[in-house]
Amino acid sequence: MKMTPLITSAVMHFGEMGSRWGFNRTVGQILALIVLNEEPISAQEVADALNISRGNTSMGLKELQSWRLVKQHHVPGERKEFFIPAGDIWTLANRVFEERRKREIDPTMSLLRDLLLDAPANEKEANAQHKLNEIHDLLESITAWSEELQNLGPEKLNTLMKLGSGVGRMLELKDKLLPGKNSVN
Amino acid sequence: MKMTPLITSAVMHFGEMGSRWGFNRTVGQILALIVLNEEPISAQEVADALNISRGNTSMGLKELQSWRLVKQHHVPGERKEFFIPAGDIWTLANRVFEERRKREIDPTMSLLRDLLLDAPANEKEANAQHKLNEIHDLLESITAWSEELQNLGPEKLNTLMKLGSGVGRMLELKDKLLPGKNSVN
DNA sequence: ATAAACTTTCAGTAATTTCTGAAACTTCTG
DNA sequence: CAGAAGTTTCAGAAATTACTGAAAGTTTAT
Numbered sequence: 001m002k003m004t005p006l007i008t009s010a011v012m013h014f015g016e017m018g019s020r021w022g023f024n025r026t027v028g029q030i031l032a033l034i035v036l037n038e039e040p041i042s043a044q045e046v047a048d049a050l051n052i053s054r055g056n057t058s059m060g061l062k063e064l065q066s067w068r069l070v071k072q073h074h075v076p077g078e079r080k081e082f083f084i085p086a087g088d089i090w091t092l093a094n095r096v097f098e099e100r101r102k103r104e105i106d107p108t109m110s111l112l113r114d115l116l117l118d119a120p121a122n123e124k125e126a127n128a129q130h131k132l133n134e135i136h137d138l139l140e141s142i143t144a145w146s147e148e149l150q151n152l153g154p155e156k157l158n159t160l161m162k163l164g165s166g167v168g169r170m171l172e173l174k175d176k177l178l179p180g181k182n183s184v185n
Numbered sequence: 186m187k188m189t190p191l192i193t194s195a196v197m198h199f200g201e202m203g204s205r206w207g208f209n210r211t212v213g214q215i216l217a218l219i220v221l222n223e224e225p226i227s228a229q230e231v232a233d234a235l236n237i238s239r240g241n242t243s244m245g246l247k248e249l250q251s252w253r254l255v256k257q258h259h260v261p262g263e264r265k266e267f268f269i270p271a272g273d274i275w276t277l278a279n280r281v282f283e284e285r286r287k288r289e290i291d292p293t294m295s296l297l298r299d300l301l302l303d304a305p306a307n308e309k310e311a312n313a314q315h316k317l318n319e320i321h322d323l324l325e326s327i328t329a330w331s332e333e334l335q336n337l338g339p340e341k342l343n344t345l346m347k348l349g350s351g352v353g354r355m356l357e358l359k360d361k362l363l364p365g366k367n368s369v370n
Numbered sequence: 371a372t373a374a375a376c377t378t379t380c381a382g383t384a385a386t387t388t389c390t391g392a393a394a395c396t397t398c399t400g
Numbered sequence: 401c402a403g404a405a406g407t408t409t410c411a412g413a414a415a416t417t418a419c420t421g422a423a424a425g426t427t428t429a430t
Contacts, residue, residue, distance in 0.1 A: 079405060
């Protein structure tokens, strides 16, 4: 598992970015290595290539599997397990979005729902609750929408994205197009 | 600056989530406090309410200003500076997205562009470059699209989100609607 | 210009997160 | 079923990140 200079640069960079993307350096590096390598890689090869301990490698691979970014791949006749990306780039990006939503939005939604159940004790609290409610609604819209977009599937999603400023124009024509449905406020 | 139990819960939670949202605990708490408090708050009040050092408070406020989530507010007749949210909830959410995009996507795009300039040294590198190119294109689409969406402004964006599954149907009619333009692959 | 009111900086310390490596565990193989 | 091949766990060490508080810096009022 020799890393070419190009791959090394990319792997290092993904390591640096790792923490911003929700995992740590090592996990970022492992992910990059697995994605950029056409052949399946064993845990030992990962440890060697990145020069990290076998234990750390194991934990990193476990985390990547929990994010559903990497999966095991059994090679017939081989004793050890190999690892490969869990899908194409689009799929991986989707998984990262989804997983982050779970970690970054869902817990907050849940807390907000709870806090909004109690009657406000006074003026100050009433005001705060109003704000919290706004936040809750916003997060809810985002969640619902991101699910919607995922259901569109890669091709349509891509079409939508490439539509660019056309989106604005389409919205203006929306009511003619979809009469009666989805009339908003 | 008494914190009611409700506000305390919310502030603590935003503190915990802080690190997942790209800043640290204290910064998350300060943000929640400022957003949930109708009146402007001074740095000293923030420090007292959250029971953190004055120095840390200063740094946290500075970071929130760099994210453009909080702004100074001068109260006539008062010597010290007060702080208020930099806009409504929608604006703040937008700012968080934008700022995170800058920190999480832009640096990677830039590196990928560089790595794609060099000719591949061999088969292996050619393959890796192909993957990197896919990633680059994906990030580019996301970036372009998020700018597009921001330009729509809150109302239209909201309409679009609430459209739900209507989006799929609209895409099917797209070509009739916007003839000639934006034909996608 | 001096002093009072307030803010920022930053070196050192504390808290948190990540990593190592040895021990425990789990297959497989003959 | 012994032992070889491979994996996981986890306590402690290392690295990173966040926080404090005292000193330096600003601004405003007199």
